[in-house]
Amino acid sequence: MPQHALGRELGLKVNPIPKGVGEKTNFGVTIEGLDLNQISDTDEQVKALSECIWTHKVVVVKGQQSLEPIKQWELVTRFDPDSPQVHSHGDMKTFSKKGGLLSEKASREVVGIPGAENVRLIGKGFQGEDHYGIKNLTIYHGLSNDFHSKKLPDDEFKAGNSRFQRWHMDAPLYARDPAWFTTLRCFKRPTEPMMNIRWDDDTGLSMKSEPGLTAFFSNVQTYELMSAEEKSIAENSWVEYAPNPYVWISKCGGKTNGLGLESEGKELALEDLGDYELKNVKTYPMVWVNPVTGERAFQVHGICARKLYLRSSPTEEPRIIDNVEEIRAFLKPIQERVLRPEYILLPAVEEGDIVMWANYMMFHTAIDYPIEFGARTMHQANIGASIGPAQMGLFEIPSLA
Known part of the structure; x- marks a missing residue:
């Protein structure tokens, strides 16, 4: 438009x-x-x-x-x-x-x-x-x-x-x-x-x-600032968020710049999250496409990400990262650039x-x-x-x- x-x-x-x-x-x-x-x-x-x-x-x-x-x-x-x-x-x-x-x-x-x-x-x-x-x-x-x-x-x-x-x-x-x-x-x-x-x-x-x-x-703009290699991974990868995610991180503290969490081991165990259904757990692609302009956004809500599924092509078997410190280490340089x-x-x-x-x-x-x-x-x-x-x-x- x-x-x-x-x-x-x-x-x-x-x-x-x-x-x-x-x-x-x-x-x-x-x-x-x-x-x-x-x-x-x-x-x-x-x-x-x-x-x-x-x-x-x-x-x-x-x-x-x-x-x-x-x-x-x-x-x-x-x-x-x-x-x-x-x-x-x-x-x-x-x-x-x-x-x-x-x-x-x-x-x-x-x-x-x-x-x-x-x-x-x-x-x-x-x-x-x-x-x-x-x-x-x-x-x-x-x-x-x-x-x-x-x-x-x-x-x-x-x-x-x-x-x-x-x-x-x-x-x-x-x-x-x-x-x-x-x-x-x-x-x-x-x-x-x-x-x-x-x-x-x-x-x-x-x-x-x-x-x-x-x-x-x-x-x-986050996406535009990514390298070609980072874009290749992001365009083919996805995120699994925690059940009741804001309960999961309710004891956690954020970074001083407001972007992401400090890794202090304070995430709750799944059994402490209250009732949840696996069918309601969300998995989303890392890159979302604007339906009007076609622009691509690197849209990952890192504070609630529990697993990353990383791959560089549609046929590649994804590498699963389920350690929150590794998840945050992957996201930090990409997201803090902007x-x-x-x-x-x-x-x-x-x-x-x-x-x-x-x-x-x-x-x-x-x-x-x-x-x-x-x-x-x-x-x-x-x-x-x-x-x-x-x-x-x-x-x-x-x-x-």
């Missing part, structure tokens, strides 16, 4: 997100003039917006202050009408039981919006006397640096230093396929003071951000904007800030896909039984 096709077809203003000197991101647009309270009534607009998201990867729709939560959910369902009509992580009961790292109250509070439960309130601080029926809620555990194995000292955090929380795609990786798109409406967030995001690893890298934003990098300031986009999402991204092409992360800076209120919604990554790869994953 050409850069401004959505604008030409629907009379909207579509502009690339401005890039600074030296920045190498090649994704991201803003849209003005679109009312998302009305779009779900129009198939043409929904299709055009869907193609725009697949094409530009990150789309910020401006000026949605009046968007009703149920209308956000209706739009999400219209993107993929053949999908089961529930959030990709399941209903709130399922999410609370199986969410593990993502849902444990000690580290993160997530609340369904009354009357639109599949739209999730995520944020930090006081959410108001009555937020769409949620009364006097203060979220103390929203964004969090607690994911990192080596914690950021509290005095440094309060001085305005932060880290990338946890680079990820929105994916249950068990039972349901990940959503094609995630939608995140900004209801409220602080805009100052500026945060200093530190990698806190041996790179010495850092970058500035307003508080409360979401950072993105493109796994299409983890540099020039490849990271921090869209300046304002109150009333909604950001939507192609979840099959991107990684994203929140960035924590001291609660004293102000409240953050976001409405997040997505829906498990009707056609998943196994059908969006370059080959059909063989049965090795």
Whole structure:
């Protein structure tokens, strides 16, 4: 889809997100003039917006202050009408039981919006006397640096230093396929003071951000940065994820740059994961193909990967790696190449904007800030896909039984 096709077809203003000197991101647009309270009534607009998201990867729709939560959910369902009509992580009961790292109250509070439960309130601080029926809620555990194995000292955090929380795609990786798109409406967030995001690893890298934003990098660019040999392996290999994967890693700690886990032997034994069915364990190709542009993305969620099946051609017998330290050693040099300031986009999402991204092409992360800076209120919604990554790869994953 050409850069401004959505604008030409629907009379909207579509502009690339401005890039600074030296920045190498090649994704991201803003849209003005679109009312998302009305779009779900129009198939043409929904299709055009869907193609725009697949094409530009990150789309910020401006000026949605009046968007009703149920209308956000209706739009999400219209993107993929053949999908089961529930959030990709399941209903709130399922999410609370199986969410593990993502849902444990000690580290993160997530609340369904009354009357639109599949739209999730995520944020930090006081959410108001009555937020769409949620009364006097203060979220103390929203964004969090607690994911990192080596914690950021509290005095440094309060001085305005932060880290990338946890680079990820929105994916249950068990039972349901990940959503094609995630939608995140900004209801409220602080805009100052500026945060200093530190990698806190041996790179010495850092970058500035307003508080409360979401950072993105493109796994299409990850793929483009791979060597020919790495691409040959990735295009023919696949990943097996753990059963109840976020329970499996619920005791683990992340790297200081937010990408991947430290290998500390804290993964739970399979017998400690609760009930699960082998048929619901997910195996996905390493490379996913964009259905609109044909671009390839190296889309491996390393924190939940339990086995890699590596081969360089469709006829080669795969080499199985089931040691998590070896898995992480394989992924680290590939994925960290793109983890540099020039490849990271921090869209300046304002109150009333909604950001939507192609979840099959991107990684994203929140960035924590001291609660004293102000409240953050976001409405997040997505829906498990009707056609998943196994059908969006370059080959059909063989049965090795």
